Amino acid sequence: MRVHFIAIGGSAMHNLALALHHKGDTVSGSDDAIFEPSKSRLDKYGLLPQEMGWFSNVITKDLDAVILGMHAKPDNPELLKAQELGLKIYSYPEFLYEHSKEKTRVVIGGSHGKTTITSMILHVLHYHHKEVDFMVGAQLEGFETMVHLTSKNDFMLLEGDEYLSSPIDRRPKFHLYKANIALLSGIAWDHINVFPTFENYKEQFQIFVDTMVNGSILVYNEEDSVVTEVAESATKPTRKHAYQTPEYFIEDGETYLVTPEGDMPIEIFGKHNLNNLAGAKWVCQHMGVDEDEFYEAISTFKGASKRLEKIVETNTTTVYKDFAHSPSKVVATTKAVKEQFPQRKLIACLELHTYSSLNAEFLKHYKDTLDKADEAVVFYSPEAVAIKKLENVEEEDIKEAFQHSNLKIYTNPQLFQEYLKTQNFDNSTLLLMSSGNYGGLDLDTISELIS
Known part of the structure; x- marks a missing residue:
C-alpha cells in the first residue's frame, strides 16, 4: 500500500x-x-x-x-x-479497525488505567512469546514502537481512547473498534471541552459496550459503581467477568501480591495498579494465558512510560514522574506513593495543563486530591489558559479548589525550578505529575539535585 x-x-x-x-x-x-x-x-x-x-x-x-x-x-x-x-480517508482508529476486522479485537477502555492495563497484557504476552498486533499509548520496555501490525497474528490488542477520532469524525475512538473482548477500568469525567456533562461522558461508555460484537466478553472493575452500572446493563456481551483489587501488602517499601502460589514481590505499587493487574489477568486468561503463567510474567513488569516512572533513587529519596492530571488519577497516584513510603515526606507537584484542569468550574473537582501530600505544589501557565481561550484562573481559585493546608502555587517556570533546587530531599519522595513539562523542566537537573 x-x-x-x-x-x-x-x-x-x-x-x-x-x-x-x-x-x-x-x-x-x-x-x-x-x-x-x-x-x-x-x-x-x-x-x-x-x-x-x-x-x-x-x-x-x-x-x-x-x-x-x-x-x-x-x-x-x-x-x-x-x-x-x-x-479513501481514514481516521487513526478507522484504519486500525480496517486492519483488524478479521482478527479478534481486544479493547481496553476507561478514564484511567487503560495504558497501564494494555501494557501489562502486552508484557505478559511478550514474556511468553505470544505474538499479537497492538496499539498502546505509551512506550514499553522491549517494544520498539507503540503500534505493531501484521497479516498473520490472530489478536489485535487496542488501547481504547474515548477522545475524538479526527477533525472530520467526531466519534470517540473506541466506538470504532467493535470489540470481541473488552475491559472497562473506571469512569471519571474527563475531556470536558468535548463532553460537557458527566452524563454525556458516561454515555460514550454505554455506546462503547453497545458497539461490541454479539457473543463478546466484557471484563469490568466492580469497585467502580458507574462502570458496574454500564456493564450490568450491557446486552451485547454474553459473558461478563467482574474484577476487584487483589490482596496485597507492603513491607520495607516493597509491594507483595498474595497469590495461590504464595506471596510474590512485584515491581509496581499502589492500589490502583493492583486493581489494573486484576483486570489484565482476566483479559490474559481470555487470550490463552494460564493464571500461573500470568503471575510469573507480571512479577517483572516495571510499568509503562510516565506511569509512576522512577527517575532517580537514593537510600533516602525517590523521584517519580507520572502522567496523572485528572482528579481521579491525581488522588490515586498521590495515595499510592504515600502508602509505599509512609515514613517519608511526600512532596507532590501537579501541573494543570489540560483544557479540563484549567477550567475554573472544573477545578472544583480537585478538592482533597492532594491531601496525602505533606507538601503540595501546583504549577500552571497563564499563557496556556490564554491559548486555550479560557477564563483567567487566579491563585485564589487554585487554593479554593484544592483546599490543602500546605499548598504552593507557581506560574513562572524559573521560580518553580528554583523552588525545587532549594529543597532538602532527604527522607522524602518527590512526585511530579503532569501531561506537560512544567514550562521546560529538565529532569536531568532534578537527578543531579538528588544524587
Whole structure:
C-alpha cells in the first residue's frame, strides 16, 4: 500500500507510520511542526518530511489511503485535495479497525488505567512469546514502537481512547473498534471541552459496550459503581467477568501480591495498579494465558512510560514522574506513593495543563486530591489558559479548589525550578505529575539535585 499521513508527527500517528513502514508499506507524511522523540524516530527510517507545512501537491491519485490526525484542521489543504480526488480517508482508529476486522479485537477502555492495563497484557504476552498486533499509548520496555501490525497474528490488542477520532469524525475512538473482548477500568469525567456533562461522558461508555460484537466478553472493575452500572446493563456481551483489587501488602517499601502460589514481590505499587493487574489477568486468561503463567510474567513488569516512572533513587529519596492530571488519577497516584513510603515526606507537584484542569468550574473537582501530600505544589501557565481561550484562573481559585493546608502555587517556570533546587530531599519522595513539562523542566537537573 501507499499511505500518506496528514499530521504524521503526533505520538500515535508517527508510531502507526513506523508500523506500516516496518510492514512493508510505502509511507509519506506532512506536518507543520514535529518534536522529539517523533522527529528522530521518523528521520531514522527516512519518513521525516523534508519541509514543514501542508502541501496539496503531495496528495495524488495513486495513494491507497490517507490517514488524518487530530492535529490537522478541517480546512487543511491536503485534506481538501484528498476529498476532491475521492481518496479513501481514514481516521487513526478507522484504519486500525480496517486492519483488524478479521482478527479478534481486544479493547481496553476507561478514564484511567487503560495504558497501564494494555501494557501489562502486552508484557505478559511478550514474556511468553505470544505474538499479537497492538496499539498502546505509551512506550514499553522491549517494544520498539507503540503500534505493531501484521497479516498473520490472530489478536489485535487496542488501547481504547474515548477522545475524538479526527477533525472530520467526531466519534470517540473506541466506538470504532467493535470489540470481541473488552475491559472497562473506571469512569471519571474527563475531556470536558468535548463532553460537557458527566452524563454525556458516561454515555460514550454505554455506546462503547453497545458497539461490541454479539457473543463478546466484557471484563469490568466492580469497585467502580458507574462502570458496574454500564456493564450490568450491557446486552451485547454474553459473558461478563467482574474484577476487584487483589490482596496485597507492603513491607520495607516493597509491594507483595498474595497469590495461590504464595506471596510474590512485584515491581509496581499502589492500589490502583493492583486493581489494573486484576483486570489484565482476566483479559490474559481470555487470550490463552494460564493464571500461573500470568503471575510469573507480571512479577517483572516495571510499568509503562510516565506511569509512576522512577527517575532517580537514593537510600533516602525517590523521584517519580507520572502522567496523572485528572482528579481521579491525581488522588490515586498521590495515595499510592504515600502508602509505599509512609515514613517519608511526600512532596507532590501537579501541573494543570489540560483544557479540563484549567477550567475554573472544573477545578472544583480537585478538592482533597492532594491531601496525602505533606507538601503540595501546583504549577500552571497563564499563557496556556490564554491559548486555550479560557477564563483567567487566579491563585485564589487554585487554593479554593484544592483546599490543602500546605499548598504552593507557581506560574513562572524559573521560580518553580528554583523552588525545587532549594529543597532538602532527604527522607522524602518527590512526585511530579503532569501531561506537560512544567514550562521546560529538565529532569536531568532534578537527578543531579538528588544524587
